[in-house]
Amino acid sequence: MSAHPTYMLDRCEVADSHTLKVYRENGGYEALEKVLKTPLSPEDVIAVLKDSGLRGRGGAGFPTGLKWSFMPDVAKDDRPRYLAVNADESEPGTCKDRVLLREDPHGLIEGILIACYAMRAEAAYVYVRGEYRLPYERVAAAIDEARAAGLVGENVMGTDFSCQIWMHKGAGAYICGEETGLMESLEGKRGHPRPKPPFPAGYGLWGNPTTVNNVETIQNVPFIVSRGAEWFRSMGTEKSTGNFLCGISGHVERPGVYELPFGLSARSILEEVAGGVWKGRELKAFFPGGSSTGVLPAGSIDVAMDHDSVKGAGSMFGTGAMIFMDETTCVTRIAEVTLRFYEHESCGQCSQCREGTQWLHQIFRRIERGQGTMDDVDMLSTLASGMAPGKTICALSDAAAIPTHSVVKHFRDELEEHVRLGRCPLAGTSQPVGAGA
């Protein structure tokens, strides 16, 4: 395994890492103390975040410091303001936040407190995927512990900074991970994303200024505050700084969640971190960052895993959840399964997404079963072009269109082979992988 400095998962290895006692023994809440006792001003904190180059880990890679600075000026806007922590983690292949929630809940709480301080938010809501029972319980217990220790609630650490943290359990809908769907769901409504504008910073939870951040994003905050922006920038690449949690799944020897700096090549991650393709087989394709990112062929394996490089290779960094598929994999079947997921999870508001996800799924299914036509292959592209980019309320429609385009682009031969043969050319050898196959 490549030798590189780590920070996020270090604590998680320690026994009872989820307790306040162990957290404190390992330097926990020192960053918060630095912020409150130095004291740093909220603007100072945002400046450090901007300087660090931290980008959101929820999928879009948006600069975190900049996002926080979108919150309206308190002098001009005295509405209550909130932080919503996105722990809905439902993107197929993505399983990193689960580790953090379960093993390092106090790290999240400390990050939340600093974020709320910086954005002058009076409360944070942690929206946890419903299936994450142990992670939920760990965070809930940690909040109780922190509250009892005067770290959450009124007058944190005896200062005049107050902050509440509330938890909410999702009910199993992927769309509630989309930031505005999440807010609707938190408000007790159906998780139907809201059209933007207005953006959450101006009109979020209950109509008040709100920032939504991913768990891993928030988890980075105390480290940056303690160790400085320069330290953070010393890891990763110029435009993708720090480490990221890489969830590796699929046909590899050692699947799991690894902490890696941005910029390693996909090949080195596959070979050195994940132990290579399993059973000594060849690689056929991989999703670089979850099922919503374009699938790449084995030939792209030398791409560097940072936002710009993956984009340059025609895909997206996404959530950094790499799904590897070996040579026996039927990519058509992968596409069918992926689109089945998006059809199932579309909220159904937008015509293109509601009907398009179903349509794409149906076509992939027909092709896979040998009932497709050559026209179907072209139709996949034109339909996907009708669904995205930017044609719908949220990016789920894009998330269905992008893998579709990539499969047609890189695996057209395989699709056409299905049509010609009237059956799956890989039938019998194909190993289902990923998204609930």
Add this chain to the structure above:
Amino acid sequence: MTKITINGREVDADPAQPLIRACHDHGADVPMYCYHPGLSPVGSCRICQVEVQQGDMPPRVVVACRTPVVEGMVVDTEAERAHETRRECLEFLLKNHPLDCPICDKAGECDLQDYAFAEGQGKGRSAEPRRKLEKRKSLGDVIVLDQERCILCSRCTRFMEEVPRTPQLTVSDLGSRSVIETFMDRPLTGNYQGNLADICPVGALTLKEFRFQARVWNLRKTPSTCAECSRGCAITVETLRGGEVKRFRPRPDLEVNQYWMCDTGRFALDRANLPARLPAATLRGQSGLEEADVEDAVDVLADMVGAHRASAVVLVSPFATQEEAAAVQRLAAELGAAPAFVSPPPNDLKDDVLHTGDPCPNRRGLTGLGFEALTAEDALARLADAELAVLAGERVVELVGAEGLAAVRASLRLVVLDAVPVDVPALDVALGVPTHVEKSGTWVNVDGVRRRLSLAVPPPVGVAPLEQTVERMLARLQAAEVRG
């Protein structure tokens, strides 16, 4: 007002309204399904795509119903990219649509059909089976739902939440499995359900009452005013050849009813399609009431009125228009009587949406002219002391009470102008009048807003507008005086 450019023309746009309104106000045809001017905009159907250019930014294709107007914005509703995006959207909307237009009540006024005709590709590309869902799901007494036709625009759920504020409809399940439902399949309730059939852009929500009754392109539409309460909602009266009224539907009138009407008004068709009519003129003869020539009847009437004018009662129906009332008022003055109208008591339909609970559509107008409001009892009490009574207007006999009238002394000289046949012993002369769908005129609503009724159906042969008949009587009376 905000200055923007739409399709090359600089126009004034209301900054409080989304861009789609400015487009529609200035003649640019932008399709819409989820947007409705009377409901909150959700921007979900994605059909209203237009190209917008602002400042130095390159042009973007955006949904017009969720885009605010900004000074200097340049809008092109016909840009090829906008058309393309709308066409794509339409194709998705048609993917699961059953296309059963030939048996759909909405055909002819369906936004999906219209736009598919204008812009669609003519041939569907989908080889997949269409979604199979419930085709005739009863949602109560008023509405039937065809889930297959539904395009999930959510107008109906928003209407129920925002207008009568009874959120009884919802989208249940997700994505391509979404369907419109009521909680636990309970029937819809309330007095505003009919509006659902109007706002549903397709034939998913239709009126049970109108089911398979008419093809809408055969309906003649006349703007008018609802007669069921003193709100006086703006409506269209929709008639088939032959004059049968098939529908009352609301017309937008922001001062009165916005876009809506209540079910009481909507389904008051029996009041327009009367089974039996009072002929133009009937006179009491040897064998009871006999049909007569209008001129003869007026002669008889004038003689009779002349002889008994000393203690006359003049009473109109609350459906009298300002024009009718003015004529009756002159007659009353001639007879030295104080004009009054029958005022039935408030009913229990009053709500905080539209219905006022006052069944007199022209109360404000009549009281404004100096007509006194009389209950049926008071009216009958006056008749007891009178020698002569003139009762004029649609439903006047019903509202005073046919039973009460039957009991008045036979020596009372009674003249009735009504739309339906009437026979009580005291009656001497009866003249037919038009109903509210057969006349033009003015009513003044509960808030003092003046609105027009217009003739949607011709009255029966020989039946003249009430004000004309009254003027004739008056002229005949005055002529007799001069001679006398």
